[in-house]
Amino acid sequence: MTITQQQADWFTEAFGLIAANVEQAILGKRNVIELVLATAISEGHVLLEDVPGTGKTALARALAQSIKGTSSRIQFTPDLLPGDVTGITVFDQKKGVFEFHSGPVFANVVLADEINRASPKTQSALLEVMEEGNVTTDGVTRPVGTPFLVIATQNPVEQAGTYRLPEAQLDRFMIKTSVGYPDDAAMTRILTGVAAGKTAVQGIVELETIVTMTDLARGVYANPLVIDYLMRIVNQTRLASEVRLGVSVRGALSFTKLALTWAVSRGRTYLLPDDVARVAIPALAHRIILDPEAEFDGVTAEQVVGKILVDVPAPKENGTA
Known part of the structure; x- marks a missing residue:
C-alpha cells in the first residue's frame, strides 16, 4: 500500500530529528549519519572502513541512545570465540538446569569493532543473526529483537594479524562507508565541547518509531521505469x-530497500x-570483485560504480523514458 504524503512528512520530520540528535555526538558528519540511519530503517547493516579514533563507537552509541535502544560493543580479537558473540548455555548447579547467558549481540545496535581481526569461525557467528535476526544455540532459536x-x-591501514572478510559476509552488509576526519570547523566544535563538558545524547524517539518507519518505507511507490534503471545499474556491475x-x-x-528509504527521507x-x-556507491561498491x-x-x-552511473541513462523524473 502506497504511503500518503502526510505519512511521508512525518517520516521526514522523525528522520531529521534523529539524525540531528546523533550529530550532537558526531559533528560535521550528517551525510554519514543519514546513510547509517537509512540503513537501520531498511533493516540492513553497516561496514565502516576507517582508521581508529574517528567516532565509530560514538556513532553507534549515539544512534542507540537517540532511539532509546540498547547498544553493545564487541572488540574482535584472534582469540574471540563464537560463544563470546552469541552467548552460551551454562549449567546452574543450584537450580539443576541449563540456562542461556545471552551475548553482546542481543542489543538494538551492535558495534563489531575491527571485525577482520577475529577468526573466520567467529566472524561467521554473526552471519545468521545479521541475516535472520535470530541466534541458535543448542537447537534453540532466540530472536535478538527489533x-x-x-x-x-x-x-584499512593495518592489515597485520587480520582475516579478510569473505565475499559472502561482505554481501550481508547493506552499505560500506567511512566516517573520516572532521573538517576544521567541526574539529573546533568538538574540542570546544570537550572543554565545556558536553552532555550525553538524549533519547528522542521510541524503538517502535523505527519499526513504523520501516513499514512506511516499504510503501514508497517505485515506477517500473525507475526499477528498470536500478536493474540496469546492477546488470552493468x-x-x-x-x-x-x-x-x-x-x-x-x-x-532497492535503501533507495526507497532514502526517497521517503x-x-x-x-x-x-x-x-x-x-x-x-555505498550500497554496491563493496559487493564487486x-x-x-x-x-x-x-x-x-x-x-x-561511478562510471556505470554516468553510462547508464536515467529515466526522467516524471517516469517517461
Whole structure:
C-alpha cells in the first residue's frame, strides 16, 4: 500500500530529528549519519572502513541512545570465540538446569569493532543473526529483537594479524562507508565541547518509531521505469570489463530497500532516479570483485560504480523514458 504524503512528512520530520540528535555526538558528519540511519530503517547493516579514533563507537552509541535502544560493543580479537558473540548455555548447579547467558549481540545496535581481526569461525557467528535476526544455540532459536543493526568496523591501514572478510559476509552488509576526519570547523566544535563538558545524547524517539518507519518505507511507490534503471545499474556491475564478480540478487534487493528509504527521507512518496544514484556507491561498491588486472592498474570498485552511473541513462523524473 502506497504511503500518503502526510505519512511521508512525518517520516521526514522523525528522520531529521534523529539524525540531528546523533550529530550532537558526531559533528560535521550528517551525510554519514543519514546513510547509517537509512540503513537501520531498511533493516540492513553497516561496514565502516576507517582508521581508529574517528567516532565509530560514538556513532553507534549515539544512534542507540537517540532511539532509546540498547547498544553493545564487541572488540574482535584472534582469540574471540563464537560463544563470546552469541552467548552460551551454562549449567546452574543450584537450580539443576541449563540456562542461556545471552551475548553482546542481543542489543538494538551492535558495534563489531575491527571485525577482520577475529577468526573466520567467529566472524561467521554473526552471519545468521545479521541475516535472520535470530541466534541458535543448542537447537534453540532466540530472536535478538527489533530494530537490530550491526555496525562493523575494519582498519584499512593495518592489515597485520587480520582475516579478510569473505565475499559472502561482505554481501550481508547493506552499505560500506567511512566516517573520516572532521573538517576544521567541526574539529573546533568538538574540542570546544570537550572543554565545556558536553552532555550525553538524549533519547528522542521510541524503538517502535523505527519499526513504523520501516513499514512506511516499504510503501514508497517505485515506477517500473525507475526499477528498470536500478536493474540496469546492477546488470552493468556484472558486465563491466574491470569486474570479475558483480552484484548479487541479495545486493540488488538491499540496494532497492535503501533507495526507497532514502526517497521517503526526502519527503516523497515515490522513488526517483536521483535516490537510486545517491545510494549506489555505498550500497554496491563493496559487493564487486575486481579483475586482478584492473586492481593492478589502480581501479577501485567505487570508480567502477561511478562510471556505470554516468553510462547508464536515467529515466526522467516524471517516469517517461
